[in-house]
Amino acid sequence: MNREKPWQDYPRPQLKRDSYYNLNGLWDYRITTSTTLPTEYQGKILVPFPLESSLSGVELRLAETEYLFYHTTFRLPSNFKKDIVFLHFGAVDQEAVVYLNKVEIGRHQGGYLPFSFDITRYLLSGENELIVRVKDALDTKYPYGKQSKKPRGMWYTPVSGIWQTVWLESVRQGYIEELKITPNIDEKTVAFNFKTEAKEITIQIFDDNQPLVNKKTEDKTVTISLPEVKLWTPDNPHLYKLIITTKTDQVDSYFAMRKVGIGEHHNKKVLLLNNEPYFFNGLLDQGFYPDGLYLPANIDGFIFDILKMKELGFNTLRKHIKVEPLIWYHLCDKLGMIVWQDMVNNSPYSFFHDTILPTLGFQSKNDEKRPIPAENKKIFIDSMKETVSLLYNSPSIVLWTIFNEGWGQFNSVKVTEILRQIDNTRLIDSTSGWFDQKVSDLLSLHIYFKKVRFKKDKRPIIISEFGGYSYKIPEHSYSLDKTYGYRFFRDEGSFRQAFIELYEKQIIPNIEKGLSAAIYTQVSDVEEETNGILTYDRQICKLDVNETKALNNRVKYGK
Known part of the structure; x- marks a missing residue:
């Protein structure tokens, strides 16, 4: 990794110009309880890595009452400035206030989507001073994904501040x-x-x-x-x-010329790719990294995960409750990896409603009267619309997931209608796991503790989560004393054999019975969660490549 200038890759591959000035690198930072612009800073932070990550050089948590200030200076390159200059942020979690030359130029809420400001009238001819004030109280009215104030099990370290590229661009009128x-x-x-x-x-x-x-x-x-x-x-x-x-x-x-749809195969409703029956054989992908949390050290981290999963014979990644930098989707487009994209949940997670009830079999609860504040609903819908607009052109994305396991779920019939109005070219999994309201394009099941069985449905049937087998390798694990998973194995051999049997006995026989997709949990270990195919540090693949590829060659439709 280039510690002086990390992540220099162009951040917007499907709208690329020759005007590009990257501001990533070492910035000053200060953590304080005051909103007043600092006059002194306490150290250096490496942008674009989040505050809590080791790659940031800081590795601190931000308290609810604290503000994180970033500070840097820049001079525009000669001949850079045209009619308009934009300042772009890939993502800043969770609330950002931006100042240029001590003047507030704009604000943004929400930690997963890009935003920009026209800074033309605020620029100086010489040195310019840029300050970003961040507050991240993990306010659950905003999308927050798998971040937690108390990370444990399937909940992970929070991500505060700038975590994607900051850059400048200049354009002419009529751009x-x-x-x-x-x-x-x-x-x-x-x-x-x-x-x-x-x-x-x-x-x-x-x-x-x-x-x-x-x-x-x-x-x-x-x-x-x-x-x-x-x-x-x-x-x-x-x-x-x-x-x-x-x-x-x-x-x-x-x-790319690509189509996804629904058709029939042997009198069963199935998913189609380019008008042909296609079995989506994939993995849950959380998008966490041990050193950078939401961001690997460089683009090679993205490439490695995608290519390793392809090498194992998988064709799909379900990007789980996270929106990645645009360059990740570009790599999936280019390298050939199908993406199922989750919306990022907001609103509190209810263990009783979202876990206990469905585990006991109560999985059809009506979601029209969920006690979710109107502001939360509006923020979720606005974020969904913005996510679709941002990612619409990516051919690798074939499916949107709206709600996952009831978390924050509300009015899914109405929300699905809204999504269909803005994108009718892709499939929609309205309610992944449970609380199906019959409006989804698919019957979407999560099966961890039971055998794979499903009733007939007029829609294609998918298992959008299953497996979660845990094989912990201590020297490559985040925690020596804590482990999370759904079935535990002490050695490589028993883990591999159980993985093969899971597919041979539970997945492959059900394909001809109408199963259209299977998403195994998951690509890699994440902190205490050790149910990955890869270790958290990506140093070990727990499966044999040739054996797994041969298995996956059988996970498809017959003639």
Whole structure:
């Protein structure tokens, strides 16, 4: 890892410009109970790693009554400034107030989504001073994922402050503000929606660097026919290069021709990829790392996890209650890994309602009268809309999960309708696990302590969580005395044999009975939770690669 300039990778791969000035690196920091801008700082913190992480160089927890101040200075490179300069933050958890040259320029709430400010009128010709004030009380009205004030078991260390790239960008008037891409493999077309004040737009499409389309238009909504279509699959993740040009701007992007849907196979409802029955064989992916918590030391950490799971024969990752940096989705697009994307839960987790009741079999509780504050509901829906808008163009994402195991669940019929209105091209798992309200595209089950059995349903049946087998390797574990999982093994051999038997006896026989997907828990150990295929430090794979790949070659539909 480059400790002077970490995470220099361009952070927005599907709307890429040549204007890019990265502000990651060592910043000053101060923790205080006052909101007054500090005049002195107590040390250095390595941005973009969160305060609690070892990679930040600080490794401290932020109390509810405390504020974390970040401070740095910068000078714009020569010829950098055009008409407008934007300051971008990939993500800051949980509440941020941003100051430039001692002037407040904006605020943001919520720790998982990017935000930016037009800082043009606040800039100085020489040195500029940037300060960010962060408060992270783990306020449950905001999405907070698996973070906990008291981490234990399946709850993890909190993540405070900046945890994604901070960067500057400059554009001319008439720049391309937004780009929405919708492929249609049946019609052999791709639709583009632009947000720009430019009068004329040029669209260039390339296939393996060979020019395919060159079209000029004054329309903000354009549908283009392709002479031939190469489909995107995990085995062949074909991407088309895209260049969009206006009089004052140019962005590089890409898209893929991919479709997900529902059909029939042997008189059973099943999931389809590109109009063909496809078994989604995947893993739960929490996205935690021992040194950086929400962020690995560099992009290689993302690449390793994706490629190792592909090497084992899996084709899907369920990104669990976390939104990753855009570059992670780009890697899934490029390397060929299907993504099921969870929304990040807010509202308190009720152990009785969300765990005890469904474990006892009470799994059909109506969710229209859940006592969740109106403000929480609005924040969740707004965050859901923003998440879909952010990730819409990524071809690897084929499914949205709204609620997980009843946590924060409310009015799922209405919320599902809202989601379908903003994206009708992907599948929706409204209620993953239990409390099914019959509006989801799928019957989504979590099965940890029982044999896999399911009743007939008019929808495809998926197991969106199962397994969770724990094999702890002490020298590669977060905690020597605490362990969390669903079934425990003392040695590698018994763990591997049980894993194989789980698939051979519980998953493979049920595929022809209508099972459409299976998501095993999970990619890696996370802190006390030791049910990963990889250890938390990613040093050990607990499964034999060749043996697991051979097993996964059987986890698919027959002819």
